[in-house]
Amino acid sequence: MTRSFLGWPAFPAAAEREVGNRQLRENVRRATHTIRGKRAVLAAERPDWDALRDSAAAIKDQVLADLETQLLRAEEKVTAAGGTVHWARDAAEANRIVTELVRATGETEIVKVKSMLTEEIGLDAALEAAGINARETDLAATIVQLGDDLPSHVVVPALHRNRSEIRDIFVREMGRHGRPAPDGLTDDPAELAEAARLHLREKFLGAKVAVSGANFLVAETGTLVVVESEGNGRMCLTLADTLISVVGIEKTVPSWQDLEVFLQLLARNATGERMAPYTSTWTGTTDGDGPRTFHLVLVDNGRTRALADPTGRQALRCIRCGACMNTCPVYERTGGHAYGSVYPGPIGAILNPLLKGLDDPQTASLPYASTLCGACNEVCPVRIRFTDVLLDLRAQVADGGQHPVERAALGAVGGVMAHQAAWKAAVKTATTAGPLLPRRIKLPGALGGWTDSRTLPAIPKESFRGWWKRTQGDTK
Amino acid sequence: MMRSMPPNVPRPRTALFVTCLNDTLFPGTGRAAVALLRRLGVEVDFPPGQSCCGQMHFNTGYRKRTAELARHFVDTFGDYEEIVVPSASCAGMPAEAYPLAAAGDPGLARAVAELAPRVVELTEYLTDRLGVEEVGAYFPHRVTYHPTCHSLRATRLGDRPYRLLRAVRGIDFVELPAQEECCGFGGTFSVKNPAVSGAMNGDKARHVLETGASVLAAVDNSCLMNIGGRLDRDGHPVRTVHLVEILARTEQDGPLPGVPVVEEAR
Amino acid sequence: MTDARTEILRRIRAAAVPPAAAPPRHYLRHAPGLAEDDRPAVLALFAERLAEYGATVLPAEDPATAVAEALGDARTAVVPAGLPAEWTARWDGEARSDRPPLTHARLDATDAVLTTCAAAVADSGTLILDGGPGQGRRAATLLPDLHVCVVRAAQVHSALPGALAGLDPRRPLTFVSGPSATADIEMIRVKGVHGPRRLAVVLLP
Numbered sequence: 001m002t003r004s005f006l007g008w009p010a011f012p013a014a015a016e017r018e019v020g021n022r023q024l025r026e027n028v029r030r031a032t033h034t035i036r037g038k039r040a041v042l043a044a045e046r047p048d049w050d051a052l053r054d055s056a057a058a059i060k061d062q063v064l065a066d067l068e069t070q071l072l073r074a075e076e077k078v079t080a081a082g083g084t085v086h087w088a089r090d091a092a093e094a095n096r097i098v099t100e101l102v103r104a105t106g107e108t109e110i111v112k113v114k115s116m117l118t119e120e121i122g123l124d125a126a127l128e129a130a131g132i133n134a135r136e137t138d139l140a141a142t143i144v145q146l147g148d149d150l151p152s153h154v155v156v157p158a159l160h161r162n163r164s165e166i167r168d169i170f171v172r173e174m175g176r177h178g179r180p181a182p183d184g185l186t187d188d189p190a191e192l193a194e195a196a197r198l199h200l201r202e203k204f205l206g207a208k209v210a211v212s213g214a215n216f217l218v219a220e221t222g223t224l225v226v227v228e229s230e231g232n233g234r235m236c237l238t239l240a241d242t243l244i245s246v247v248g249i250e251k252t253v254p255s256w257q258d259l260e261v262f263l264q265l266l267a268r269n270a271t272g273e274r275m276a277p278y279t280s281t282w283t284g285t286t287d288g289d290g291p292r293t294f295h296l297v298l299v300d301n302g303r304t305r306a307l308a309d310p311t312g313r314q315a316l317r318c319i320r321c322g323a324c325m326n327t328c329p330v331y332e333r334t335g336g337h338a339y340g341s342v343y344p345g346p347i348g349a350i351l352n353p354l355l356k357g358l359d360d361p362q363t364a365s366l367p368y369a370s371t372l373c374g375a376c377n378e379v380c381p382v383r384i385r386f387t388d389v390l391l392d393l394r395a396q397v398a399d400g401g402q403h404p405v406e407r408a409a410l411g412a413v414g415g416v417m418a419h420q421a422a423w424k425a426a427v428k429t430a431t432t433a434g435p436l437l438p439r440r441i442k443l444p445g446a447l448g449g450w451t452d453s454r455t456l457p458a459i460p461k462e463s464f465r466g467w468w469k470r471t472q473g474d475t476k
Numbered sequence: 477m478m479r480s481m482p483p484n485v486p487r488p489r490t491a492l493f494v495t496c497l498n499d500t501l502f503p504g505t506g507r508a509a510v511a512l513l514r515r516l517g518v519e520v521d522f523p524p525g526q527s528c529c530g531q532m533h534f535n536t537g538y539r540k541r542t543a544e545l546a547r548h549f550v551d552t553f554g555d556y557e558e559i560v561v562p563s564a565s566c567a568g569m570p571a572e573a574y575p576l577a578a579a580g581d582p583g584l585a586r587a588v589a590e591l592a593p594r595v596v597e598l599t600e601y602l603t604d605r606l607g608v609e610e611v612g613a614y615f616p617h618r619v620t621y622h623p624t625c626h627s628l629r630a631t632r633l634g635d636r637p638y639r640l641l642r643a644v645r646g647i648d649f650v651e652l653p654a655q656e657e658c659c660g661f662g663g664t665f666s667v668k669n670p671a672v673s674g675a676m677n678g679d680k681a682r683h684v685l686e687t688g689a690s691v692l693a694a695v696d697n698s699c700l701m702n703i704g705g706r707l708d709r710d711g712h713p714v715r716t717v718h719l720v721e722i723l724a725r726t727e728q729d730g731p732l733p734g735v736p737v738v739e740e741a742r
Numbered sequence: 743m744t745d746a747r748t749e750i751l752r753r754i755r756a757a758a759v760p761p762a763a764a765p766p767r768h769y770l771r772h773a774p775g776l777a778e779d780d781r782p783a784v785l786a787l788f789a790e791r792l793a794e795y796g797a798t799v800l801p802a803e804d805p806a807t808a809v810a811e812a813l814g815d816a817r818t819a820v821v822p823a824g825l826p827a828e829w830t831a832r833w834d835g836e837a838r839s840d841r842p843p844l845t846h847a848r849l850d851a852t853d854a855v856l857t858t859c860a861a862a863v864a865d866s867g868t869l870i871l872d873g874g875p876g877q878g879r880r881a882a883t884l885l886p887d888l889h890v891c892v893v894r895a896a897q898v899h900s901a902l903p904g905a906l907a908g909l910d911p912r913r914p915l916t917f918v919s920g921p922s923a924t925a926d927i928e929m930i931r932v933k934g935v936h937g938p939r940r941l942a943v944v945l946l947p
């Protein structure tokens with residue numbers, strides 16, 4: 001059985017559960033702090049860092065403003081190079097296309113390169129339902145799959161697991177899916193990586209069909225790009241007879257030259273490396289080198305919905321580096337699962353509502369899963385203004401009437417504040433009654449959470465305006 | 477050296493926007509702002525019609541209400557040449573939020589655009605408009621400083637608060653570990669997501685305790701209320717004090733009652 | 743019912759995204775702090791970056807000696823078509839031709855692969871393979887555990903933009919920046935997963 005985020009609780013409830021897990025909090029804290037430090041060093045190394053970000057944001061905006069032309073150009077080039085292009089409006093359609101393509105090959109076990117889009121559409125489960133066993137090959141994705149777990153990070157899906165948990169999963173599960181973990185496996189990361197190498201080697205060598213995503217699709221040449229570290233991507237992209245790449249329509253960049261911007265930003269910002277160990281590019285098929293059959297499945301699944309949102313469409317610039325979640329103080333405490341989506345953290349808080357709409361209470365809770373501290377804005381390589389989008393989505397939630405009680409309360413407060421006499425009266429009431437309130441109390445209803453971990457400030461006897469009226473600001 | 481104003485030069489008409497939170501819960505911050513500004517020769521006025529900048533409404537998604545409060549803000553402060561605000565987050569509202577809240581109301585949008593450059597956070601007012609860092613303050617206590625998120629990334633105060641603090645006589649200033657990390661307040665975030673907010677706040681409080689400071693300063697009382705509420709609940713006697721209340725104190729005032737005095741200053 | 747392609751394109755048009763300005767390109771085209779024509783500095787940086795990855799760097803006047811040293815105790819190596827025969831003259835292992843193509847199992851059972859490259863990047867210590875003469879197909883540079891790559895000094899660009907401009911995107915390209923690695927366990931970098939675990943670079947003048 002494959003787990004999914006279907007029916008996940010809204011952020012506050014899910015987050016409360018995760019925050020209570022000490023082991024998880026420690027794992028996430030350690031990993032995010034490690035990567036934050038590395039990223040900071042590598043970004044600071046480039047005196048032109050902000051110029052690269054400016055270019056990246058503008059190139060992505062250019063694509064989004066001209067997406068139809070760009071996609072048609074990519075389709076033409078991929079087709080001319082021997083590939084077949086398919087289009088999918090939504091997850092179900094994308095899954096159906098991939099399932100039929102795999103079925104046509106007669107294979108029942110395939111290998112996959114980590115792809116957040118295939119996680120988003122639930123491809124593994126769809127293939128499983130059709131009797132096809134899709135094996136993940138990225139180390140973190142393998143940990144998640146073997147542990148019947150859910151991804152918690154866009155770059156390192158098993159970021160919430162520590163080494164000893166990973167060891168236990170390997171020892172318990174590897175034998176059920178192929179070559180067992182070596183005897184006496186310890187939790188040394190190098191040993192764990194070696195166990196994965198051995199377990200997956202036979203799968204790579206035997207696989208006839210591979211499924212990948214892509215980091216970029218170059219429109220002018222029809223070239224696909226996969227950036228990875230381990231070599232599992234190269235294995236899948238190179239050794240299979242049939243390659244099926246499932247790619248979101250927003251992954252397009254106009255020109256080959258544009259890669260010089262994104263490839264210099266991505267690894268530095270994602271993993272704190274100047275370049276990831278391996279970047280593979282391919283255009284259709286090549287005689288005598290790699291797969292003989294290549295399919296490109298272009299997926300919408302809500303991207304055009306996001307594109308229609310004037311403030312929100314900037315989220316489609318995202319290149320999935322994960323820096324926003326690595327730097328986010330909320331993500332650091334909750335980990336990724338609290339967001340109920342394969343896209344957690346700040347990008348998840350904006351992208352999920354933009355892709356799916358705000359009708360579902362879980363999705364509608366995400367724009368509020370932020371203190372608006374703005375740390376994500378500072379590290380985004382494509383200059384997404386997360387706080388602007390969060391605020392705009394909150395306005396959409398408020399306008400949609402999802403919070404009738406809060407709306408009435410804030411409405412009343414706003415009315416009082418904008419009305420001079422009413423506000424003065426309110427201040428007077430507060431400062432008259434306030435000093436009589438005990439400070440260590442439990443506030444009723446929605447405010448109760450505040451007083452669970454804090455006392456309230458003492459309410460002073462005299463307001464500032466009371467003092468001013470009495471003294472005219474004479475401080476002597 | 478303290479800068480004294482030359483006589484017979486009319487000062488620009490300066491208003492204090494005290495903010496609703498300070499008005500009701502932290503009036504001492506407003507009184508300190510008035511005392512400090514007067515000491516530096518600024519005749520500050522308090523337009524009594526003022527209420528709230530609408531930050532809470534805006535951050536929760538209520539833009540129409542924010543627009544009403546923006547209109548009220550313009551009406552209240554429109555005639556002043558400079559509006560000084562002892563809160564980095566409220567000071568940022570006219571420039572950041574009002575243009576968005578005023579979308580669809582060109583009259584309000586124009587008024588907001590005209591007013592916003594005249595709204596200044598207090599420490600920036602001191603360092604940039606008055607050109608002072610040494611304000612004649614005396615504060616013989618161990619102090620650490622939490623740079624609030626808005627002061628860091630919206631109002632972008634940079635090292636201004638630190639320059640002001642380091643110039644205070646008698647102060648024992650200690651850097652706060654992991655200072656750039658949010659305290660977890662986030663306005664309604666702390667109410668909607670109390671568990672996460674509490675975890676963030678707990679870490680912030682722990683870092684404050686690591687410094688051994690008796691006083692935690694910041695330029696936003698909302699964040700201080702959050703962190704101070706945690707410290708107080710856990711029984712730690714660290715005082716939370718708005719930066720301006722430190723800058724306003726002089727030798728005449730002596731040490732802050734009930735707070736340990738640092739050795740060197742005795 | 744319309745087909746998916748028509749429908750997606752219709753949705754894109756309906757989103758009515760306003761035109762965007764041409765992107766600025768004010769970033770550096772060479773490695774920070776280096777002049778492109780300062781060849782000794784560019785080559786020194788290239789060697790330094792490779793060494794940081796844990797790759798072996800062998801500057802050489804005479805390729806045969808350096809190749810033999812780089813191949814070390816490897817007893818078998820894939821030697822792609824187009825690689826100068828004299829480069830393996832001093833190595834006493836078994837050179838395997840990939841014509842006709844070796845099976846994946848046979849490649850996997852070969853100790854090393856010896857190739858040239860299409861270009862290299864100093865700033866990131868990157869080798870770029872495009873399947874040209876002496877480089878072989880992608881599977882051949884992937885399955886053996888040791889990759890020895892011979893780079894001519896003139897192929898080394900200081901930064902990525904210069905290298906990219908000279909590549910042919912229609913060829914399948916592999917950019918190699920150090921041996922395979924992972925940071926998937928607690929974000930701690932571990933060298934050597936699926937790709938070749940050892941990388942050696944012979945740098946010719």
